[in-house]
Amino acid sequence: MERRSTASERIAVFFVVLVIATFSALLLPQELRPGRSANVANGRAVYDGGCIVCHGADGKGAPETSAGFRRPGTFPDFTSCDQTTPEPDANWKAVIVHGGPHRGFSPIMPAFGQLLADRDIDDVIAYLRGFCANNTRRHWPRGELNLPRAIVTEKAFPEDELVVTTAANASGAPGYETHFIHEQSFGPFDQIEIDAPWILQDQNHSYASHVGDMTFGLKHVLFSSLRTGSIFALQGGILPPTGSTKLGGNGTTVFEPFAAFDQLFPTNTWVQLQMGADLPRHPKITPQSLFGNIAVGQTIAGDHRLGRQWSPMVEFVAARDLQDGAKTDWDVLPEMQVTLSPRQHIRANVGVRTPFTDTAGRSPQVEFYVLWDWADGKFWEGW
Ligand code: HEC
Missing domain, CATH: 1.10.760.10 (Cytochrome c-like domain)
Structure with a gap:
């Protein structure tokens, strides 16, 4: 079945291609740290x-x-x-x-x-x-490439952090989806992720709640360079059907591979790209789908970049079922991340996610998280 894409979809695709092309063009000649080299x-x-x-x-x-x-x-x-x-x-x-x-x-x-x-x-x-012998060709990725976490787009850097993130419906029936995410790196290139969602929904004026489909993921960094400011990783995830199908659970095990590419520029501007698929074991129960997310942002910090970091960013979030006549869901999500603790290991982010294609039945959402980078100290330390 042929389906004509809508004007807004074409504009969205054009915009994404433009962003990617611009950033790749900028990437080629760049050196993250030009100027004087250290003595x-x-x-x-x-x-x-x-x-x-x-x-x-x-x-x-x-x-x-x-x-x-x-x-x-x-x-x-x-x-x-x-x-x-x-x-x-x-x-x-x-x-x-x-x-x-x-x-x-x-x-x-x-x-x-x-x-x-x-x-x-x-x-x-x-x-x-120089004390850490990090001069082999395949070296540990540097912390500069650990860009501010976006709300939806997953980054390439292997993390040690705990995140609690909530999405609340801004209109229509009240509904909340909270994820408890634990990420832990091991070795130079790898990270495990465990994501446990909790869903609370108003269904005909009585609240229903249940765990959602959990995610178990393994991330592996394939490439990183501080000189060019880039990092590339692949992740494989598995979502067993731990959720209730009445509250949006898939009802079948889903495999979720994705690729993540992040690019930092000397101006402290950055872009994070994530593309992947959701591949259910029984596609008759839940259709296969593709997703692509982009976060573009800028980190601003006073005191010659040593002070509190503010990172305004905007995400473009797309998903599409692999079915005849399926529409692409496009959402836009402007948000702001800020470091809360002086050590900068506790951070918060808040944004509003607005659907702008295929909007029927999809409500705008207020989304926020609190993040604790536990490798940098206990939650109550560093204030
Ligand atoms: C009087 C002792 C002393 C001197 C002198 C000293 N340091 Fe430290 N430094 C410490 C201690 C103690 C810590 C650990 C603080 C903590 O973890 O609470 C530390 C921590 C650090 C850290 C770690 C910060 C982090 O993020 O973990 C760096 C970097 C550092 N020092 C660099 C230097 C440099 C460079 C010099 C010389 C210019 C220097 N220090 C001189 C005692 C000293």
């Missing part, structure tokens, strides 16, 4: 002069007897790549410039902003980076 020899001199007494010649920490303090639980071991690569340079720089308490760390870590020139601090960070 590691100077960084070493700074380290030997001001840091070695506490952090030790090997970067693991000077013996407690000679350093003269008890190590806090979060004391860094700069040789351990799994601790250091997820930290963007800006996190370290904020601590070195303003001292430990600025990011909710121990006051034993002094502030060097008055003692060292800006370039000395950049140089010593470059020297710190």
